């Protein structure tokens with residue numbers, strides 16, 4: 013914590029330590045979090061800096077719009093003001109002219125500010141020359157991937173929660189190596205690829221994630237560096253709009269999984285990860301339609317019940333062949349209305365949260381062996397369950 017001591021010393025020298033602290037938090041949140049941890053909390057930090065209004069310091073670390081305003085990637089004063097308007101009116105569609113009037117700046121400088129924010133990772137949508145910060149990104153069209161072979165193997169993983177201290181990172185890495193050895197090129201990921209940043213989420217969440225993953229920037233960097241990257245394998249992934257990625261997205265408009273896959277200013281893209289939006293997406297391999305889904309809420313007493321109800325609610329003509337459901341950290345397969353519905357195991361070991369909510373985390377990955385007919389339609393499917401115990405103990 014030598015750096016934290018230096019940070020504190022520099023802040024103490026500032027004419028207005030509170031303003032200096034906020035400015036540093038916007039530029040380098042990790043340095044401020046280190047300083048806070050060094051002091052033992054927000055109130056001791058305020059005391060150490062001689063700031064009488066310790067509530068102002070505590071508020072900086074409270075998840076919610078207040079903090080979002082401080083950290084949300086704005087680099088200039090105009091970007092900050094544009095971001096503040098968009099965040100105050102989530103989903104409203106603003107023309108550049110109306111923003112220019114509200115901010116008393118030229119249309120071209122507003123355009124530059126919007127582009128600047130987008131480059132920093134703020135998920136601003138532009139449609140018909142109007143800008144908005146939607147609470148749910150637009151749904152994506154079905155993605156088609158050529159599948160030439162009559163028999164193909166596809167891997168499925170979910171709930172890898174990278175950044176959480178109990179993420180099964182060793183097992184995940186082993187699975188990707190195993191997929192490569194089997195010649196698998198496609199991995200479908202059913203959501204919660206990352207944990208949420210430590211400073212968001214439920215009470216005590218910050219203790220459950222690695223120190224470097226307390227902020228969205230730190231977490232994105234951690235995932236870019238640590239999510240398995242194996243030659244020849246592409247991972248198609250969705251994010252949850254309700255939790256983890258969703259906590260950050262709802263508070264600040266930062267779409268972490270999009271930044272991880274596509275890059276942002278200061279973060280190189282993971283081109284082997286294809287971002288497919290929030291909650292639900294369709295991916296077609298040849299003529300076989302997979303639907304990836306990340307619901308919210310708890311699972312039912314009978315494991316198959318929710319899978320069955322989801323499929324029952326699907327309109328005829330739009331059903332997938334294979335319905336892959338993440339979020340529950342459980343494993344179950346059932347065929348309803350000729351849809352192979354699969355609850356996909358997670359990649360996270362037991363944690364306080366699971367214990368508190370009496371959830372048994374089922375850890376594993378799946379390999380689907382797909383056989384198609386001459387037209388490319390599904391003929392048969394075999395599900396192989398790679399349970400955690402499949403791997404030698406030292407490698408888990």
Ligand SMILES: [Fe+2]
Nearest residue numbers: 171204339340
């Ligand atoms: Fe999860």
Ligand SMILES: [Fe+2]
Nearest residue numbers: 204252255339
């Ligand atoms: Fe989830």
